[in-house]
Amino acid sequence: MAIAPRVFGALLWQHAAGLPYLTARSDLDLLWSVSDERTAAALGDRLLQLDADSPVRLDGELELPDGAAVNWRELAQCGADLNEKLLVKTMDGVEVRTRAMLFRAPGSPS
Numbered sequence: 790m791a792i793a794p795r796v797f798g799a800l801l802w803q804h805a806a807g808l809p810y811l812t813a814r815s816d817l818d819l820l821w822s823v824s825d826e827r828t829a830a831a832l833g834d835r836l837l838q839l840d841a842d843s844p845v846r847l848d849g850e851l852e853l854p855d856g857a858a859v860n861w862r863e864l865a866q867c868g869a870d871l872n873e874k875l876l877v878k879t880m881d882g883v884e885v886r887t888r889a890m891l892f893r894a895p896g897s898p899s
Contacts, residue, residue, distance in 0.1 A: 792832060794819035794849070819849035820858070826892045833865030853891055856880065864888070 798818030799810040823829045829851050840847040840862075850858040857879045867873035871889035 792821050792823065792828070794821045796820075798848070816846035816848040819847065820852055821849070821861070822852040824854055824892075829861075829864060829892070833861050836861055837865050850878070853877070857884075859886075859891060864891075 796804075796818065797820055799812075799815045800817060802808070803810040821832060823832060832851070836847055849861055851861050851864060852858050857877045859875050859877050863875055867875065867888060871887060873888045874885050875888060875891070877884050877886045877891070
């Protein structure tokens, strides 16, 4: 699985502005674009393993095909329960979706 993350948060701001945004307590905020449930699940499992052994807390989101984003840790920790509700960020705000709805195309049957 070759998915390159994008950086956001304090690391991005420090790099872009040249000002000290990072602290000893900063986490690493990353964003991955994922196109399907299987890729998201595999990435989430791997990130949980990496985070457990990392000296820096990994944080971030998975960008869904419709442009919305879900926290990778919340998705990974909810397991295979398709009825699990997750907070999803969109350009218009936030909404709650079930895991089953995350990769469903807009307008597709429930």
